[in-house]
Amino acid sequence: MAQYPFSKSQRLLEASAYKSVFDDARLKASRQQVLFLARPNDLINPRLGLVIAKKNVRKANQRNRIKRIIRESFRLKQHRLSNIDTVVLARRGLDQLSNADLHTLFGQLWHQLQQKADKLANQPKNDS
Incomplete structure (x- = not known):
């Protein structure tokens, strides 16, 4: 069985890492309830950051559920992803989905x- 860990090296940990994605998001994917922003990185693996605001998902248990599912989906797809830094932003209504x-x-x-x-x-x- 293949092992797909989600280690510390696969997380965006510093504010500067989040800022670089927000400032230079060349890749975007979205739906009404969620937005993925990404940019290429110089590492050997993709990294993930989460922004699940209380403003959009009121209950802590719902925020935790959403974060757990995002991390799990990233963990299972990481071997197919390029070396990108991705920030996932929750929008209103995400907590309504099963x-x-x-x-x-x-x-x-x-x-x-x-x-x-x-x-x-x-x-x-x-190269100009």
């Missing part, structure tokens, strides 16, 4: 993000 709907939604968004990352990687670089 666990199965969340897994499906996040799976679609990871796939969409990877397709965009592949397209970005295949673009010729402009």
Whole structure:
């Protein structure tokens, strides 16, 4: 059975890492309830950051459930992802979805993000 860990090296830990994604998000994937922002990194693995605001998901148990499912979907898809830093932002209504709907939604968004990352990687670089 394949092992897919989610170690500390696969997390965005510092505010500067989040800021670099927000400032230079070249990859975006979204639905009404969630937004994925990403940018290529210089590491050998993708990294994940979460922004699940109390303003959009009021109850702590719902925020924790959503974070757990996002981390699990990332853990299972990480071997297919390019070296990107991704920040997941929750929007209103995300807590209304069932666990199965969340897994499906996040799976679609990871796939969409990877397709965009592949397209970005295949673009010729402009060195002016």
